[in-house]
Amino acid sequence: MSIVVTGATGHLGRHVVEQLLEKVPAAEITAVVRDEARAADLAARGVRLAVADYNAPRTFDGLFAAGDKVLLISGNEFDKGRPAQHQVVIDAAAAAGVALLAYTSAPGSLSAALADDHRATEKALLASGLPYSLLRNGWYHENYTENLAPVLAHDAVVAAAGDGRLSSASRADYAAAAVAVLTGEGHENTTYELGGDEAWSFAEYAAELSRRTGREIVYNAVSPEALTGILTGAGLPGPFAAILAGVDASIEKGELVVTTGDLSRLTGRPTTPLSEAIAAALQD
Numbered sequence: 417m418s419i420v421v422t423g424a425t426g427h428l429g430r431h432v433v434e435q436l437l438e439k440v441p442a443a444e445i446t447a448v449v450r451d452e453a454r455a456a457d458l459a460a461r462g463v464r465l466a467v468a469d470y471n472a473p474r475t476f477d478g479l480f481a482a483g484d485k486v487l488l489i490s491g492n493e494f495d496k497g498r499p500a501q502h503q504v505v506i507d508a509a510a511a512a513g514v515a516l517l518a519y520t521s522a523p524g525s526l527s528a529a530l531a532d533d534h535r536a537t538e539k540a541l542l543a544s545g546l547p548y549s550l551l552r553n554g555w556y557h558e559n560y561t562e563n564l565a566p567v568l569a570h571d572a573v574v575a576a577a578g579d580g581r582l583s584s585a586s587r588a589d590y591a592a593a594a595v596a597v598l599t600g601e602g603h604e605n606t607t608y609e610l611g612g613d614e615a616w617s618f619a620e621y622a623a624e625l626s627r628r629t630g631r632e633i634v635y636n637a638v639s640p641e642a643l644t645g646i647l648t649g650a651g652l653p654g655p656f657a658a659i660l661a662g663v664d665a666s667i668e669k670g671e672l673v674v675t676t677g678d679l680s681r682l683t684g685r686p687t688t689p690l691s692e693a694i695a696a697a698l699q700d
C-alpha cells in the first residue's frame with residue numbers, strides 16, 4: 417500500500433511530496449513521473465518512483481495496488497485532451513481497487529472554459545465507483561507572483577477582471593490540503609471547495625505592489641479581447657490566451673471567490689496571505 421502522487425515533478429506535486437515526507441516514511445510514497453532523472457533527488461531520499469505518461473495507458477498497467485491512496489494531479493497539456501488522459505489514471509486505479517482517488521479540480525462556481533476538462537474528469541471519477549475526493553482548487557497566488565516581470569517593467573497590472581475579486585492561496589496551501597486528505601481518515605466521497613481566506617481585487621493587488629516597491633503601480637482593466645491580444649503578443653498560443661482571458665471574465669463575476677473555509681479547515685491553519693507571497697516574490 418502506498419500514497420501515490422502523479423505529476424510529482426510539477427510545481428504542486430513537489431510541494432505535496434515534500435509535505436508527505438514530513439508525515440509518512442518515504443518508502444510509503446510513490447512519485448509518478450515522466451522523467452526519472454528529474455526525480456533523482458526524491459529517489460535518493462527513499463521515495464519510490466514510477467515512470468508513466470497520461471498519453472500512454474500501458475505505462476499505468478500494474479502501477480497502482482489495492483488500498484493505495486492516489487492523488488491525480490491534473491495535467492497541463494491543454495491541447496491533448498486532458499479528460500482522456502485523466503481517464504487513463506482513473507481506469508488503472510479502478511482496475512487495482514485503490515482506497516481513494518483524489519483529484520485536483522477547479523471550483524464548482526467556475527464557468528470559464530478552463531473548468532470544462534475538470535468537470536468531465538469529475539464525472540468520469542464519479543462514474544468509476546471509486547472512493548473519491550474532489551479537491552476543487554481555487555486560483556494560485558503564484559499565477560501572479562511568478563509573473564511580476566512585465567508588471568514591474570510597465571508599473572501596471574493588466575487584467576480583464578474589472579472590479580472582480582478572487583480568493584487565491586499558495587500552492588503550498590493546496591498541497592497541504594491534499595496531504596491532509598491523503599494521510600487522514602474519512603475523506604471518501606468528499607468535495608472540497610478550496611481557496612484563500614481573504615479575497616482581493618486587482619486594484620488592491622496593484623496597491624500592495626506599490627506599497628512594497630515604493631513605486632506607483634496601477635491597475636489597467638482591459639476587455640477579455642484586449643487581454644487575449646496582449647497575451648498572444650507576448651507569445652502565448654491564441655487558444656490558451658483566450659482561456660486565460662475567460663478566467664478573468666469569471667473573476668469579474670466573482671466565480672473564483674471561495675467562501676467555504678475548507679482550505680484552512682483541512683490544513684488546520686490560515687491560508688498564506690497574498691501580501692506574504694508578494695513579499696517573498698519581490699525578494700527572489
Ligand SMILES: NC(=O)c1ccc[n+]([C@@H]2O[C@H](COP(=O)([O-])OP(=O)(O)OC[C@H]3O[C@@H](n4cnc5c(N)ncnc54)[C@H](OP(=O)(O)O)[C@@H]3O)[C@@H](O)[C@H]2O)c1
Pocket residue numbers: 422423424425426427428429449450451468469470471489490491492493501520553554555556559587
Ligand atoms: N489552480 C490554479 O491556479 C492552477 C494554475 C495552473 C495550473 N493548474 C492545474 O493544476 C495542475 C498542477 O499545477 P502545477 O502548478 O503543479 O502545474 P505544473 O507545474 O505545470 O505541473 C503539471 C504536472 O502534470 C504533469 N503532466 C503533464 N502532462 C502529463 C502527462 N501526459 N503524463 C504524466 N504527467 C503529466 C507534469 O509532468 P512533468 O513534471 O513531467 O512535466 C507536471 O508534473 C496543472 O497541471 C493544472 O492542471 C491550476
